[in-house]
Amino acid sequence: MAKSRNAGGPQTATLNDVAERAGVSLATASRALNGSNRRVADSYRQRVEAAAAELGYTANLSAQATARGTSAIIALLVADIADPYFGELASGVARGADEAGLIVNIAITERDAEREVRLVRALRGQRPKGIILAASRATPRVEPELRRELELLASVGGRAVAMGVQDDDVRSVIIDNRGGAEALAKALVGRGYRRAVVLAAADGMVTSDSRLDGFRAGFTASGGEEPRVYRCAFSREGGMEGMGRALADSVETGTVVFAISDVMAIGAMTTIREAGREVGSDIALAGFDDIPTGRDVTPPLTTVRIPLEEVGYQAFHAAVDEEWVQADGALQLEVLLRASTP
Numbered sequence: 643m644a645k646s647r648n649a650g651g652p653q654t655a656t657l658n659d660v661a662e663r664a665g666v667s668l669a670t671a672s673r674a675l676n677g678s679n680r681r682v683a684d685s686y687r688q689r690v691e692a693a694a695a696e697l698g699y700t701a702n703l704s705a706q707a708t709a710r711g712t713s714a715i716i717a718l719l720v721a722d723i724a725d726p727y728f729g730e731l732a733s734g735v736a737r738g739a740d741e742a743g744l745i746v747n748i749a750i751t752e753r754d755a756e757r758e759v760r761l762v763r764a765l766r767g768q769r770p771k772g773i774i775l776a777a778s779r780a781t782p783r784v785e786p787e788l789r790r791e792l793e794l795l796a797s798v799g800g801r802a803v804a805m806g807v808q809d810d811d812v813r814s815v816i817i818d819n820r821g822g823a824e825a826l827a828k829a830l831v832g833r834g835y836r837r838a839v840v841l842a843a844a845d846g847m848v849t850s851d852s853r854l855d856g857f858r859a860g861f862t863a864s865g866g867e868e869p870r871v872y873r874c875a876f877s878r879e880g881g882m883e884g885m886g887r888a889l890a891d892s893v894e895t896g897t898v899v900f901a902i903s904d905v906m907a908i909g910a911m912t913t914i915r916e917a918g919r920e921v922g923s924d925i926a927l928a929g930f931d932d933i934p935t936g937r938d939v940t941p942p943l944t945t946v947r948i949p950l951e952e953v954g955y956q957a958f959h960a961a962v963d964e965e966w967v968q969a970d971g972a973l974q975l976e977v978l979l980r981a982s983t984p
Contacts (some may be wrong), residue, residue, distance in 0.1 A: 647795060655697035663693035714744050715770040718760060721753045721777035722870055722877065724932040725905050727950060731776055734954020742962060744771060751777040753847075753876065753897075755785060762791040766800070772961025775804040776954075778849045778876065783809045803960040805953075806848060813960040815953055815973065819849055819930075820856035821947040822975035825898075826928060827860030829977050830898050830944075831871040833984075835926060837894060838869035841901040841910060843876040850876065851900040853930055869900070876902075881909025889917050895924050898983060904929035904936040911939065911982075927982040941981035948975055 661671035666686055672908065674682045674690035684691075693699075716739050720728035732748060739746045749765065751758040757839035758777065765773060773795060784804055792802040792812065808813045830838070836860055843850035858869055870891075874884030881901050888899070899914075901907035907929030914921050921927050922941045929936055953973065959968050 643813060648728065655694075657699070658700050659689060659697055660693045664689040668853050692753060694838075705814050713769045713771065715747055715751065716744050716958065717747045717765045717768070717770045717773040717946065719758060719773065719775050719777055721751055723748065725751055725877070725903075726935060727903065727931050728776065730933065730950035732953040734951035734956075735774060735958045736954075737951070738955050738958030738962075742958075751776055752857075754782060754887060754956075759785075759787050759791055760801040762795070764789065764936070765800070766795050769798055770795075770800055772801045772803065772958075774803060774957045774961055775807075776957070778804075778843070780846050780848065783807060784812055786941065790950060793795055798799060801961050803957050805957060815956045817953065817973050818975055819852035820859075822948075822977070823853040823856030823902075823930065824860035825975070826866045826900070826930070826944075826946050826977050827857045827866070828899075829902060830926075830928065830983060831861060831864035831866045831978055833979070834909065834915060835896070835898040835960045835983070836866050838866060839888050839893060839897060839898040839899045840871045841881055841888070841899065841906050842871055842873055843880070844873055847876065856898050857902075859869050875907070876906065878905050878909035881906030883909075883911045884915040885910035886917075889913065889919070893919075893925055894905050896926075898926040898928060900928045900930075902930055904931045904933045904943060907943055911943075922982055922984050928983055933976060937980075941984075944980045944983040945978050946975050947978050949973070953958070 652841060653966060654876060655815045657671055657755050658668055661668045662961045664671060666689065670686055671690050674687045688981050716735065718732055718735050720732065751761060762773060779838065790821060793919035795802060805814045805815060806817060840857060842852055842854045854871065862868055870888065872884040872888050874880035885899065899910055901910050907927055911927055914925050919925050928944040930946045936945050
């Protein structure tokens with residue numbers, strides 16, 4: 643059987659080879675392997691897939707993208723792959739992609755707006771079916787330079803979803819960060835806390851500012867004092883550093899520390915212990931997100947639960963579904979009071 647050759651290179655199976663081995667037409671082989679909307683009988687599909695496996699055939703994604711306008715790729719842009727928040731979200735995107743027979747490409751923005759634009763520009767060359775922008779944003783609307791890149795993506799059939807953005811021109815899954823933090827603050831005042839420290843990210847980061855504003859409003863409205871706020875990096879190391887500065891300024895027993903993410907809270911927990919203080923009965927601690935690690939630390943971390951895998955799954959469908967309709971209002975969250983805030 644003839645196979646294609648690169649000059650001096652190894653033999654490469656073609657789609658025609660697969661069709662001959664399976665005993666079907668080239669069109670049938672193409673439909674069976676390339677995700678055509680036209681149904682192929684299961685017996686033919688199995689023969690084609692077996693022949694492709696025997697020959698080591700892989701589809702030419704670039705050629706498919708040229709023929710269809712988009713490739714079988716979903717791109718997910720996250721701020722930090724080491725943060726379990728983004729891992730949970732990616733799991734939901736991957737579940738949707740698996741059901742649809744698509745591939746997920748993940749890129750890391752490091753919360754850098756210019757880097758995000760460069761990544762979107764590079765990803766456009768792959769003609770992805772959709773791009774999900776999941777990194778924390780500095781504005782509630784899409785910035786002009788990024789908007790231009792997303793418009794170019796749309797011109798070749800791709801679609802963008804921007805998490806947490808309230809922009810009529812871009813699909814989004816909205817999380818009620820402010821409402822969740824406000825509910826947490828009220829619950830903590832209900833447990834008797836009157837003094838609070840907040841570990842927040844840099845001023846202007848939308849997710850952090852929403853959580854800070856909600857917590858401050860809920861805490862003071864329920865009878866608590868105005869919280870002390872320390873700005874630090876949106877990471878475990880940032881939580882450690884911010885907590886260190888708070889302790890240097892003195893943190894009284896009975897104070898509750900609210901870190902605007904669980905990862906930051908876990909960093910703060912380390913610093914509290916290294917200072918010879920106790921988490922819980924001495925300094926209470928709460929986070930936000932409900933990552934799995936927060937349930938496993940001692941004491942378990944009080945937090946606000948975001949159904950992150952479901953968020954990722956919804957974002958995937960927002961990227962690929964033609965008839966997708968944005969849900970009314972923001973995704974509702976749940977306050978989980980645990981032993982870190984006795």
